[in-house]
Amino acid sequence: MLKIAWSEIFAHSLPEGHRFPMAKYDLLPEQLLYEGTITDSNLFAPEPLQEKYILDTHDAGYWQRLNSLQLSKSEIRKTGFPLSRQLINREVVIMNGTLQAAVFALEFGVGMNIAGGTHHAFTDRGEGFCLLNDIAIAANYLLNHKGIRKVLVVDLDVHQGNGTAQIFKDESRVFTFSMHGGHNYPFHKEQSDLDIPLEEGTDDKTYLKLLNNTLPRLLEQEQPEFVFFQSGVDVLATDKLGRLGMTIEGCKERDRTVLELCHKNKLPVAVSMGGGYSKQIAHIVEAHANTFRLAQQIWF
Template sequence: MAKYELIYQQLLYEGLFSIADFFEPGLADKKSIYLAHDQQYVDQLLDLSLDPKMVRRIGFPLSKELVDRELYLSQGSIEGAVFALDNGIAFNIAGGTHHAGYDFGEGFCLLNDQAIAAAYLLDRGLAKKILIIDLDVHQGNGTAHIFRGKDQVYTFSMHGEKNFPFIKQSSDLDIPLADDLGDDAYLNLLEHNLKLVFEQAKPDFVFYQAGVDVLETDKLGKLKLSMDACKQRDYQVLQYCHKLGVPLQISMGGGYSTEIKTIVNAHVNTYRVALDLYTH
């Protein structure tokens, strides 16, 4: 999507970051991907031999370029997570591919970048208890599927009840939202449940899927959040992590407003919030 390049350009244009603040990942290796995904699914994905039904479920025609893109963004979240261990916070300008489950792709997601990065941290003993906060308007069904029954990862998804995916998975905590929910109700629900999940999970690492398809302007979202409320949502999440000293990796997730500048500005707001909290 064009938004990813535009986010990068906007961050530089506003002087929020310099080129030296960015890194370009390589391709994630099979060993890392196997930590979160079924080996047969991964092998068939990489050699472009998935069953046609699975390809239709994903929604994209398979190509090497598409698969490589998923490998790059997965490695980006791995490297970002490792960076955050020492520096407190890291972003993946893309990522948030939360519909990819253990043995399936879905909803334009082939591999689950944050699940792969979470499994990587656990496998190497770099984290013991991980909290994944998913505030995209669509449920993080793939993430819930990958970590169901695994006590080391606590999954929290706050999403549109009647939105895609229409068959939901069970996260450790799901908060389904009614259509047309507005700013105050959303932010009050989030504050209450953030307190709950941090108390229950007691994480030593957090992943945050920061989709901006919660905006009233979003073509797919069905919620009624203003730009200011979306920014306040990010502030609430980041403030918890900063206050508790818990490292945080953020992937951008969805955003489908009619005007691309709305999408970019909403995503850039997440970076503005991080700078405000982590550099003052």
């Protein structure tokens, strides 16, 4: 069964100015339920993640200052969010959503989080609307507690997964692959195990050719036992922050490529949604919905 992390806290604990793009966290499950792609039984509401799993990834001093709302003004500004108890509570639930999705993926082949993909969170700081790194936390959980020996992170958000790259720079059991806008945020890039920077305006054909020439080779080369897929839809030409030239159909084919390769190679995959900032919320929801539709079709 396809299991999907979703909670009302994903959208309803955010400050007023951030609620438009975050409305997708409510609209997406509503759309999937309405069209019959999923039922209520597919959704699970994660509890807050236990602190010990956060500390497997994040610096204890940073977590203590974050959790006690004692970040400096500069640190808060870099996150992009006003710091609040509600925001921390939201983040800790999202972290467990991806961790539990990974555990479900071990059982069913795929698990998904309607939120997550917080790949700009470093070991000791937050950036770019990311306070804690859900992919890193879940990957470390699998490595430390589930006997997984090699993880591949496939980060296809338009922004480089700089936090994830930093966290795992000295961890041979995790291979980080990021394909992103070369001239987009973050302007100082970290070094992933493999980075593919894209030119502005990159279209479907160019993007998909690059992905299809790269991902099968990585699977053969690295022999991962688990995949984390950051499936941000800010690659769309309509995205306010993306600067690429992809269509909704091209984005769907991107997701099909990743998910079908995981299925074909019997690789469990946990999917986090990542970014999406098109002016029309319908474009965001449709592009994200395709990811869930494909997972349902391919596995179930």
